[in-house]
Amino acid sequence: METLSQLFTILLSTIKDVMPIIVIIFGFQLLVIRRPIPHLKRVLIGFVYVIVGLALFLLGLDKALFPIGELMAQQLTDPDFIRGSVATADETLHWSDYYWVYIFAFAIGASTTIAEPSLIAVAIKANEVSGGAIGVWGLRLAVALGVAVGISLGTWRIVTGYPIHWFIISGYIFVVIQTFFAPKLIVPLAYDSGGVTTSTVTVPLVAALGLGLASTVPGRSALIDGFGLIAFASLFPMITVMGYAQITEMVAARDRRKREEMVNKE
Amino acid sequence: MSNVFVALGRSMAGSVRDLLPIVLVIAFFQLMVLQQPVPDLVGLLTGLLCVVAGLTFFIYGLEMGLFPIGQVLAHAFARKGSLFWLLLFAFSLGFGTTVAEPALIAVAAEAATVAAEGGMIEATDSAKSSYASGLRYTVAFSVGLAIVVGVIRILKGWPIHYMIAVGYVMVIIMTGFAPREIIGIAYDSGGVTTSTITVPLVTALGVGLASSIEGRNPMVDGFGLIAFASLTPMIFVMAYGMVI
Numbered sequence: 001m002e003t004l005s006q007l008f009t010i011l012l013s014t015i016k017d018v019m020p021i022i023v024i025i026f027g028f029q030l031l032v033i034r035r036p037i038p039h040l041k042r043v044l045i046g047f048v049y050v051i052v053g054l055a056l057f058l059l060g061l062d063k064a065l066f067p068i069g070e071l072m073a074q075q076l077t078d079p080d081f082i083r084g085s086v087a088t089a090d091e092t093l094h095w096s097d098y099y100w101v102y103i104f105a106f107a108i109g110a111s112t113t114i115a116e117p118s119l120i121a122v123a124i125k126a127n128e129v130s131g132g133a134i135g136v137w138g139l140r141l142a143v144a145l146g147v148a149v150g151i152s153l154g155t156w157r158i159v160t161g162y163p164i165h166w167f168i169i170s171g172y173i174f175v176v177i178q179t180f181f182a183p184k185l186i187v188p189l190a191y192d193s194g195g196v197t198t199s200t201v202t203v204p205l206v207a208a209l210g211l212g213l214a215s216t217v218p219g220r221s222a223l224i225d226g227f228g229l230i231a232f233a234s235l236f237p238m239i240t241v242m243g244y245a246q247i248t249e250m251v252a253a254r255d256r257r258k259r260e261e262m263v264n265k266e
Numbered sequence: 267m268s269n270v271f272v273a274l275g276r277s278m279a280g281s282v283r284d285l286l287p288i289v290l291v292i293a294f295f296q297l298m299v300l301q302q303p304v305p306d307l308v309g310l311l312t313g314l315l316c317v318v319a320g321l322t323f324f325i326y327g328l329e330m331g332l333f334p335i336g337q338v339l340a341h342a343f344a345r346k347g348s349l350f351w352l353l354l355f356a357f358s359l360g361f362g363t364t365v366a367e368p369a370l371i372a373v374a375a376e377a378a379t380v381a382a383e384g385g386m387i388e389a390t391d392s393a394k395s396s397y398a399s400g401l402r403y404t405v406a407f408s409v410g411l412a413i414v415v416g417v418i419r420i421l422k423g424w425p426i427h428y429m430i431a432v433g434y435v436m437v438i439i440m441t442g443f444a445p446r447e448i449i450g451i452a453y454d455s456g457g458v459t460t461s462t463i464t465v466p467l468v469t470a471l472g473v474g475l476a477s478s479i480e481g482r483n484p485m486v487d488g489f490g491l492i493a494f495a496s497l498t499p500m501i502f503v504m505a506y507g508m509v510i
Contacts, residue, residue, distance in 0.1 A: 168453055
C-alpha cells in the first residue's frame with residue numbers, strides 16, 4: 001500500500017517535470033506549425049510509456065539502489081573502515097589507504113553508466129544515424145569506462161585535496177588536442193556524451209560518495225570539496241569516446257592494409 | 267498483439283542485462299568488502315523489479331513517442347523555413363526543460379548554502395531562496411541560449427570543435443576570477459542540467475534538423491546540442507557567483 005502511494009507521488013512529480021516539455025511541443029505544434037502529427041495516437045501512447053517507465057524507474061531506484069548505495073558510500077569512507085588496513089590507529093592516513101574507495105568509485109561509475117537511460121537513447125540514435133558503424137554497446141562501454149576513470153580520479157582528488165580546476169583545465173586541453181587527431185565523424189557525439197552520462201542513476205550515488213568522502217577526510221570541507229565529481233564524470237567520456245573511435249579506425253586501417261597485402265601477394 | 271509482447275519481453279531482457287552490473291557491484295562490496303548482510307532484501311528485490319520494468323517502458327516509449335516527435339518537429343520547422351520560430355522553439359525547449367529540473371533545484375539549494383557560509387549573501391532563508399531561484403533561472407537561460415547557439419550551428423554547418431574550444435577558454439578564464447566556493451558547483455552544474463527526457467528529445471531534434479537540411483551530415487552536424495547545453499551553465503554559474 002505504501003509503495004502504491006509512493007508510486008503515485010512519484011508519478012505526479014514525473015508528470016510535473018514532463019509538463020513543460022509537453023506544453024512547449026504541443027503549443028508549437030498547434031499554434032506555429034499547424035499540421036497534424038502523424039500517428040498521433042502512437043506518439044501519445046509512447047509518451048505515456050515514457051512517463052510511467054520513468055516513474056517506475058525512479059521509484060525502484062529510491063527503494064532499492066539509493067539507500068544501499070548511499071549507505072555503502074558512507075561505510076567505505078568511514079575512517080574506521082579505512083583504518084582497518086593500517087597498523088596503528090594514530091598513524092596518519094596516506095592517500096593510498098583509501099584504495100577501496102577508488103575501486104568502488106570505478107565500479108559504481110561504470111555500472112551506473114551502463115544503466116543510464118539517456119545514454120541508451122543517444123547510443124540508439126547514434127547507431128541509427130551512423131548506419132551501424134557506431135555500435136550501441138561500443139559507445140556505452142566507452143562512456144562507462146570514461147565515467148569510471150573520471151570518478152575514481154575525482155575521489156582521489158578529494159582525498160589529496162588538489163584544486164579541481166587543475167584537473168579540469170588539463171582535461172580540456174587534452175580534449176582540444178585529441179579533437180584534431182580523432183575521426184571527424186565522432187567529435188560531436190563525443191562532446192555530447194560528456195553531458196548525457198550524468199543523469200538519473202549516476203548523480204545521486206556519486207554525490208553521496210563525494211559528500212561522504214569530503215566530510216570524513218581530515219582538512220576537507222564537504223561544501224567545497226564534495227562537489228566536482230560530476231564534472232570529472234562528464235569530462236572523461238569525451239576522451240574515451242574519441243579514443244574508441246581512434247582505435248576502431250586504426251584496427252580497420254590495419255585490416256585494410258593486410259587485405260591489400262594478401263591481394264598483392266596473389 | 268503478440269508482437270507487442272515479444273518486443274516488450276525482448277526489451278525487458280535488455281533491461282535486466284543493463285542493470286546486472288550495478289547489482290553485482292553492490293553485492294560484491296556489501297558481502298565481500300564490507301562483509302555485511304543485505305538489509306531489507308524484499309524491499310531491494312521489489313525495487314529492482316520496478317527499475318527493470320521502468321527502464322523497459324521508458325526505452326519502449328522512447329522509440330514510439332520521443333524520437334518520432336523530435337524528428338517530426340525538426341522536419342516541420344525546416345520545411346516552414348521560419349528562423350524566428352525555430353529559434354524561439356529551441357530556446358523554450360532548453361529553458362522550459364531545465365527550469366523545473368529536480369537535480370538543478372537541488373544543486374541551486376546547495377549553492378545557496380555554500381554562498382551563505384562563504385559570507386557572499388546573508389544567512390537567512392529568504393536571502394538563500396532568492397539566491398537559489400536566481401541561480402536556477404540563470405542556468406535555465408544559459409541552457410536555452412545553448413540550444414539556440416547549437417541550432418544556429420546546425421543551420422550554418424560551423425565546425426563544433428572551435429566553438430567548444432572557445433567555451434573552454436571562457437570557462438578557464440572565468441575560473442580565475444570566480445569565488446573559490448562556487449567553482450565546484452559551477453563545474454557540476456554543467457552535468458546535471460540535461461535530464462533523461464530532454465536528452466532524447468534534443469538529440470532527435472538535432473539529428474532531424476541536420477538530416478532535413480541539404481548539405482548537412484546528421485552525424486557531423488546533428489549531434490552536439492547536449493555539449494553546448496552542458497558547457498554554458500558552467501560559464502553562467504561562475505558569472506552569477508561573481509556578480510552577486
